[in-house]
Amino acid sequence: MTLDLSETSHRRFNPLTGEWVLISPHRMKRPWQGKRESTPATGLPAHDPDCYLCAGNLRANGAKNPDYRHTFVFDNDFAALSADAPGERVEDGLIRAEGESGVCRVLCFSPRHDLTLAMMEISDIERVVDAWVEETINLGGRPDIGAVQIFENRGEIMGCSNPHPHGQIWATKNLPNEMEKETHRQAQYLLDHGRPLLLDYLAQELRLGERIVSENAHFVTLAPFWAIWPFETMILPRRRIGGFDEFSPEEKTALAAALSDLTRRYDRLFDVSFPYSMGFHQKPTDGAVHAEWQMHAHFYPPLLRSATVKKFMVGFEMLGSPQRDLTPEQAAARLREV
Amino acid sequence: MTLDLSETSHRRFNPLTGEWVLISPHRMKRPWQGKRESTPATGLPAHDPDCYLCAGNLRANGAKNPDYRHTFVFDNDFAALSADAPGERVEDGLIRAEGESGVCRVLCFSPRHDLTLAMMEISDIERVVDAWVEETINLGGRPDIGAVQIFENRGEIMGCSNPHPHGQIWATKNLPNEMEKETHRQAQYLLDHGRPLLLDYLAQELRLGERIVSENAHFVTLAPFWAIWPFETMILPRRRIGGFDEFSPEEKTALAAALSDLTRRYDRLFDVSFPYSMGFHQKPTDGAVHAEWQMHAHFYPPLLRSATVKKFMVGFEMLGSPQRDLTPEQAAARLREV
Ligand SMILES: O=P(O)(O)O[C@H]1O[C@H](CO)[C@@H](O)[C@H](O)[C@H]1O
Ligand SMILES: O=P(O)(O)O[C@H]1O[C@H](CO)[C@@H](O)[C@H](O)[C@H]1O
Numbered sequence: 001m002t003l004d005l006s007e008t009s010h011r012r013f014n015p016l017t018g019e020w021v022l023i024s025p026h027r028m029k030r031p032w033q034g035k036r037e038s039t040p041a042t043g044l045p046a047h048d049p050d051c052y053l054c055a056g057n058l059r060a061n062g063a064k065n066p067d068y069r070h071t072f073v074f075d076n077d078f079a080a081l082s083a084d085a086p087g088e089r090v091e092d093g094l095i096r097a098e099g100e101s102g103v104c105r106v107l108c109f110s111p112r113h114d115l116t117l118a119m120m121e122i123s124d125i126e127r128v129v130d131a132w133v134e135e136t137i138n139l140g141g142r143p144d145i146g147a148v149q150i151f152e153n154r155g156e157i158m159g160c161s162n163p164h165p166h167g168q169i170w171a172t173k174n175l176p177n178e179m180e181k182e183t184h185r186q187a188q189y190l191l192d193h194g195r196p197l198l199l200d201y202l203a204q205e206l207r208l209g210e211r212i213v214s215e216n217a218h219f220v221t222l223a224p225f226w227a228i229w230p231f232e233t234m235i236l237p238r239r240r241i242g243g244f245d246e247f248s249p250e251e252k253t254a255l256a257a258a259l260s261d262l263t264r265r266y267d268r269l270f271d272v273s274f275p276y277s278m279g280f281h282q283k284p285t286d287g288a289v290h291a292e293w294q295m296h297a298h299f300y301p302p303l304l305r306s307a308t309v310k311k312f313m314v315g316f317e318m319l320g321s322p323q324r325d326l327t328p329e330q331a332a333a334r335l336r337e338v
Numbered sequence: 339m340t341l342d343l344s345e346t347s348h349r350r351f352n353p354l355t356g357e358w359v360l361i362s363p364h365r366m367k368r369p370w371q372g373k374r375e376s377t378p379a380t381g382l383p384a385h386d387p388d389c390y391l392c393a394g395n396l397r398a399n400g401a402k403n404p405d406y407r408h409t410f411v412f413d414n415d416f417a418a419l420s421a422d423a424p425g426e427r428v429e430d431g432l433i434r435a436e437g438e439s440g441v442c443r444v445l446c447f448s449p450r451h452d453l454t455l456a457m458m459e460i461s462d463i464e465r466v467v468d469a470w471v472e473e474t475i476n477l478g479g480r481p482d483i484g485a486v487q488i489f490e491n492r493g494e495i496m497g498c499s500n501p502h503p504h505g506q507i508w509a510t511k512n513l514p515n516e517m518e519k520e521t522h523r524q525a526q527y528l529l530d531h532g533r534p535l536l537l538d539y540l541a542q543e544l545r546l547g548e549r550i551v552s553e554n555a556h557f558v559t560l561a562p563f564w565a566i567w568p569f570e571t572m573i574l575p576r577r578r579i580g581g582f583d584e585f586s587p588e589e590k591t592a593l594a595a596a597l598s599d600l601t602r603r604y605d606r607l608f609d610v611s612f613p614y615s616m617g618f619h620q621k622p623t624d625g626a627v628h629a630e631w632q633m634h635a636h637f638y639p640p641l642l643r644s645a646t647v648k649k650f651m652v653g654f655e656m657l658g659s660p661q662r663d664l665t666p667e668q669a670a671a672r673l674r675e676v
Contacts, residue, residue, distance in 0.1 A: 159650025312497025
């Protein structure tokens, strides 16, 4: 008997984290009698007087938003990180903690309350990319910041409490877990092979073709071989780029185009404004060169079968390993076709 | 300025996995305008003619359930693992996979459709513990099984598609990610200190007291110092027990009592049938002794503020590190008091 990756249960290795995912392709046949999600509200106003992100409105801390025309960035009024947390350590047997300082920023993508990345013009998404570049340079340049994590939670189902198009930036002193793993694994690969891991991986995927979703002159979107979420994707640059501070003007436009393309594909998949968490991993801002680092975007969308049935990452996933039904090859084919 | 773990943002180290959690105690003040969950249905019948887990009913594969009186175990009709998956490897550059064989079992806790662990008699929960012992011995004894993962997804919000009280057992050839991490870290600790990690940790927590939820003669329930979920807990045995195959009769009764106590506390917390994923980590069944291994239960409940507001593990959590607001000390105090 030979291993057929589209039919038999198997596990795949994620070289960026060193972890495995369990794949059960035959399991898509299982009927679903469980929870159904509600679909997002449509017909939102272009400006909502009660929205604390809309231009000219008041925020929780009493500040008034400017009359912004493109993007608008400010410090989160309920930040998870305090800039002045002392770095001190607590260590007593198996109890180990340390102060974690940092900055939490909110970035409004547009003054329009009713848009999403999928509905915005590429030239307007470019302004968002500009803001990511600027925040990376400003925050990353601080001596007390070691990592700049840019992300967006899109949709109520992803814990987003306001439909106004916005993302966040959490900048921390220490490397978060996922950044730690990816830094370690990329550094080891560069040492062993003399080339960045994700450039080699991209070359291999371009040769194979079956997991590619779309491409432009500077970026490629694909479903990684080791994807966890049903329609998980990555956006990878074609040349080595460590972080947003290294972008050329053409690359900014190309990333905006790639984001537009992918979010539109997602929306067409189940004919719904597609929920996800997405974010960029980029080189640590600790002052070192990080030749091993290749910046990239991860998109983690929760939906599995339809606009109302999501994948639950629960029991076995929490206690054992992530598990998926649909294969990444099937997901890529569907995203290519829509 | 000194680090106050109940006030300032900090991170805590999980010695079982080697990963960190970000804690933002001040953030509980944040108002919640996002998604609210529906609460579980009440007033279920004791027997539901449409339930495929109730006694005497038909299952998806056409089999008829026996007229069981206590527990009932069978092979999952939509198993994520196939027993006959070939072990073969695929390795080509950064693409790496291998067949993963195993067994998925379903365990009905009671013929009563309308009960939960919190509502069952301790003597009936003991029958569930008996079944876990038996499954561990039977599955773990097979040469093709290296790990026996017992778990329960409780509540619609945790992807449970049938309210009939039941859990699952997924037995795999390879160690799942979390088991791999815990095995490695416990083995290293035993090597370094000559004592099992979780026995040392329990002794330390019993001395400190502030994270203990409840205790009986053989088990202690506590909110671990490094907990991720708002009301996450662990149940730890007082003596060294590697797995379910090592339980004494008194320990079975005591574990049933600890499970009853904890699930009742959870239900009282927000006055709702409390959702969670829970499961047991126990020593690998690869034939080795595993003197480092201390079996334990993890409870991962999603609720944060009330019966309808959960914690979303999304953007920063998926791309960076898990983040929590409420401290484990506050959670333990609330669970102690209810
Ligand atoms: O097997 P069930 O209960 O139908 O499915 C549930 O538990 C499984 C194991 O944690 C998960 O993989 C599924 O996403 C979840 O819906
Ligand atoms: O900051 P927000 O959007 O209110 O909150 C959301 O994103 C955060 C960062 O991923 C999470 O910690 C929260 O659980 C989620 O609800």
